[in-house]
C-alpha cells in the first residue's frame with residue numbers, strides 16, 4: 001500500500017494527502033473530485049490490537065467548499081455485509097452532531113471544531129477484526145460519496161513479527177553507531193597512542209636537552225622547549 005502511494009505521489013497522479021485505501025475505494029466509486037469533501041482515517045489507517053482492549057477508530061473530514069447537512073456514518077464490513085455502527089448529520093460547521101449509535105460497544109468521541117468523527121470500540125473481540133469504513137456525503141456536492149477505510153487486526157498478543165522490521169532497523173542503526181563509535185574510539189586511541197609516543201619522544205628530547213640546559217644554567221629554555229612541542 002505504502003509503495004503504491006509513494007509511486008502514485010511520484011507520478012503526480014494523485015494528491016499527496018489522499019491515502020491509498022480511501023483513494024482506491026473512492027476511485028472505484030468514481031466519486032473522487034478535487035476540492036471536494038475528504039474523509040481521512042489518518043496517515044496509518046490500520047491498527048493491531050489485543051483482544052479485550054478498547055481502540056480508537058480515527059476519522060476526520062475536510063471540505064474547502066464548506067459543509068451543510070453533512071451526513072456521515074461508520075460501517076463495519078462483516079463478511080461483505082456492511083454493518084452500520086453509527087450515523088449522524090452535521091447541519092453546519094461548528095454544530096455538534098447528535099449521533100445515533102447502533103452498536104453496544106461503540107462510542108462517538110468526535111468533536112466538531114476539529115472535524116473529528118472518530119469512534120471508540122470497546123472490549124474488542126476477534127470478530128471485530130476487519131475493515132471499518134468512515135463514510136461521508138455532503139449535499140453541497142450533489143450527493144457524492146466519500147469514504148476512508150481503517151483496518152483493525154485483533155490478536156491475542158502483540159507478536160514479535162510486528163517488531164521484526166523495527167529490530168532489523170534498530171540493530172542496523174545500532175550496529176552502524178557501534179561501528180562508528182568503534183572507529184572513533186580506535187581513531188582516538190590511535191591518536192592518543194601516537195600523541196603519547198610523540199610526547200614520550202619529545203619528553204625524552206626535552207629531558208635530555210633539559211639536562212643540557214640545566215647543565216648550561218639556562219633553566220628558562222627548558223620550559224619553553226617542553227611546552228612548544230606539546231601544542232603540536
Ligand SMILES: *[C@@H]1O[C@H](CO)[C@@H](O)[C@H](O)[C@H]1NC(C)=O
Pocket residue numbers: 051052053156
Ligand atoms: C484474548 O484471547 C485469548 C485467547 O483466546 C484469551 O486467552 C484471553 O483471555 C483474551 N483476553 C482478553 C482480555 O479477553
Ligand SMILES: *[C@@H]1O[C@H](CO)[C@@H](O)[C@H](O)[C@H]1NC(C)=O
Pocket residue numbers: 078079127
Ligand atoms: C465471517 O465468516 C466466517 C467464516 O465463514 C465466520 O466464522 C464469521 O463468524 C463471520 N463473521 C461475521 C462477522 O459474520
Ligand SMILES: *[C@@H]1O[C@H](CO)[C@@H](O)[C@H](O)[C@H]1NC(C)=O
Pocket residue numbers: 104105106122123
Ligand atoms: C468492557 O468490559 C468491562 C469489563 O468486562 C465492562 O465493565 C465494560 O462495561 C465494557 N464496556 C463496554 C462498552 O461494553
Ligand SMILES: *[C@@H]1O[C@H](CO)[C@@H](O)[C@H](O)[C@H]1NC(C)=O
Pocket residue numbers: 056058060109110111114116117118
Ligand atoms: C479525534 O478525537 C479523539 C477523541 O477525542 C482523539 O483521541 C483523536 O486524537 C482525535 N483525532 C484527530 C485527528 O484530531
Ligand SMILES: *[C@@H]1O[C@H](CO)[C@@H](O)[C@H](O)[C@H]1NC(C)=O
Pocket residue numbers: 029031143144145
Ligand atoms: C452513495 O451511497 C449511497 C448508499 O449509502 C448510494 O445509495 C448512492 O447511490 C451512492 N451515490 C453515488 C453517487 O455513488
